[in-house]
Amino acid sequence: MSFTVAIDGPAASGKGTISRAVADHFGFAHLDTGLLYRAVGRKVLDGVDPVQAAKALQAEDLQGDDLRTSKVAQAASKVAVIPEVRQALLDFQRAFAMRSGGAVLDGRDIGTVICPGAQVKLFVTASDAVRAERRYLELSTKGQDVTRDGVLEDLRARDKRDRERDAAPLVAAEDAVVLDTSEMSIDEAVAKAVAVIEARIAAG
Ligand SMILES: Nc1ncnc2c1ncn2[C@@H]1O[C@H](COP(=O)(O)OP(=O)(O)OP(=O)(O)O)[C@@H](O)[C@H]1O
Ligand SMILES: Nc1ccn([C@@H]2O[C@H](COP(=O)(O)O)[C@@H](O)[C@H]2O)c(=O)n1
Secondary structure, X not given: OOOEEEEEOOOOOOHHHHHHHHHHHHOOEEEEOHHHHHHHHHHHHOOOOHHHHHXXXXXXXXXXXXXXXXXXXXXHXXXXXXXXXXXXXXXXXXXXXXXXXXXXXXXXXXXXXXXXXXXXXXXXXXXXXHHHHHHHHHHHHOOOOOOHHHHHHHHHHHHHHHHHOOOOOOOOOOOOEEEEXXXXXXXXXXXHHHHHHHHHHHHO
């Protein structure tokens, strides 16, 4: 029997952090679907055709810290507007969601397109300024050459592209619980998400 948790939201809102913690708490598997698009984006930067890259994606393409750069993030959001790229990644995500033992998937279209029947849907958000500061701290701590203004610009450009595209745009599912983490610590945000899932499990 499958149990799927769909977690969507804009860039650097904390959905990956919450997803990993929730998966750990409940013993569910976790898929960061943004990594799929980042891996395709990275291949495109190397000169590969985006649709071919998506069709040929391998598990080892999802490894590597270089997927976590602003350059790759922008490339990812550009390939993500292409319907054929999204289609090529669809079956893998749906199969992951249906595995027995429970699954958490985070991304932009999980609750709306990939798993519209998910048992729990969360839409994680935070103000632009808070998200930019968190991502700036993350990237600068890793030694990446970033500025606060550059990170803010990057997030806003990606969000705009993600929200305005025709194929599977970023939008909260009608039945999603919205979690604004602007004024929450990581522990508080995770506790809220765990509480929503526990309530759903208890309801049967
Ligand atoms: N509630 C919080 N308080 C403080 N920092 C947070 C909080 N949630 C997440 N962070 C930090 O913010 C950064 C971005 O979080 P995370 O990577 O989870 O976001 P994301 O939504 O998955 O981003 P992306 O879509 O770009 O992959 C990380 O460095 C994380 O540790
Ligand atoms: N379900 C998804 C997940 C991601 N994208 C696109 O990939 C970009 C990178 O995602 P991160 O979560 O790693 O930031 C993102 O900006 C989206 O363009 C997507 O379209 N659908």
